[in-house]
Amino acid sequence: MDIYSQFQSKLMHYKAQCRMVSLKHIQELETEFNKPIKDSFVNKQLYESYIHGYINFSVKEKYPSALSLIIVATPSPQIDLKFQIESKDFIFKIPPMYTDRVEVTGRIKKITSDIFNNNGYNTFPVVLPKKLIAVKSGLAKYGKNNLAYVEGMGSYHRLTLFATDLPCNNDSWLKVQTLDRCEKCFACQKSCPTSAINRNEFVIKAERCLAYLNEQSGTFPDWINPKAHNCIIGCIKCQDSCPENKSNISASRLKEKFSESETQMILKNTPFENLPDNLQMRIDDLCLKYxxxxxxxxIIPLIENYMN
Ligand code: SF4
Ligand code: SF4
Known part of the structure; x- marks a missing residue:
């Protein structure tokens, strides 16, 4: 079995899927990535500061021997965290993808080390637009909520990307694909609490998206209805309402509980380094330190919404 097939087969143990693309597409990828700015579909300032600042297309300059990119989608559930306030339990959600970064990337690093490195090939970390690569490679299709949908996982997955010097004998590079269902469906647009989703376009108004806004510092803009908040970080509304996700919705998993005193420390915004070691460790394990x-x-608006 060739290296790529061995990798695919190992991923199947975790119900994960992958695609391989040649690095010769990198320039086309950059052009496609910048298209929404060029066509003035997105807020340029937000795009450049939030997304563009992280992405680096100079993969060949950094890793001259790199030949291919491999994109992996791993199922990622939504999770619940339990907080205690005045002897009452409050359970709040976190969407897929936020809390399993360390677990999933650690697992993929281990698999690449066993299969690629042990057979004389190198793998390299890269920061490129993962969703776009997933869609261009045929691994995923865009939904109108601008999320990538993978067969058998819907939007409930985590994407991992790496470059390698393994030659690309399985190049898969397609036109951008969108979900057929989106033509006649408006469920995500109707459920979006901040009107961030356009009725007939696949680019959202990212500057209105709660998943962007609640990852930023400072107070929330006045125009957000306090009832719109629905997750500890991110937002789950357009994923939960999407019919494409119906067969993939698994019950939320309770991943961590915080006692009355721990909840108070979190709500009072106690500096992270002043939290007890055990609490620091559990927050870190949830990938929530950042x-x-x-x-x-x-969390405060979630509690207020629960009370009212
Ligand atoms: S809710 Fe409907 S329109 Fe929105 S992404 Fe899902 S299928 Fe497409
Ligand atoms: S994540 Fe929430 S706010 Fe953002 S587009 Fe989806 S429903 Fe709207």
Missing amino acids: YYKHLSRN
Whole structure:
């Protein structure tokens, strides 16, 4: 079995899927990625500061021996966290993808080390537009909510990407594909609490999306209805309402509980380094250390919505 087939077969143990594309498409990828700015479909300032700043298309300059990109989709469930306030339990959601970064990337690193590195091939970390690569490779299709949908996973997955010097004998590079169902469906547009989804376009108004806004610092803009908030970080509304996800919705999994005193520390925005070691470790294990500074601001409206 060739290296790529071995990798695919190993991923199947985790119900994950992948596609391989040649690095010769990198320039086309960059052009396609910049198209929404060029066509003035998106807020240029937001795009450049939030997304464009992270992406680096100079893969060949950085890793001259790299030949291919491999994109992997791994199922990722939504999860629940339980907080205690005045002896009452409050359970709030986190959408897929936020809390399993370490687990999934760690697993893929281990598999690539066993299969690629042990057979004399190198793998390289890259930061490129994963959703667009998933769609161009045929692994996923865009939904009108601008999420990538993978067969058998819907939008409930985490994408992982790496470059390798394994030659690309399985190049899969298509036109951007969208879900057929989106032609006659408006469920996500109707359910979006901030009117961020356009009726007939596949580019959303990212500057209105809660998943963008509640990852930023500062107070929420006045125009957001407080009832719109629905997750500790991110937003689940357009994924939960999407018929494409119906067969993929698995019950939310309770992943962590916080006691009364721990909840108070989080709500008071106690500096992370002043939290007890055990609490720091559990927040870190949930991959929430980076977002910790936003948790108090994000959770308070959820509690208020629950009470009213
Ligand atoms: S809710 Fe409907 S329109 Fe929106 S992504 Fe899903 S199928 Fe497409
Ligand atoms: S994540 Fe929430 S706010 Fe953003 S587009 Fe989807 S429903 Fe709207």
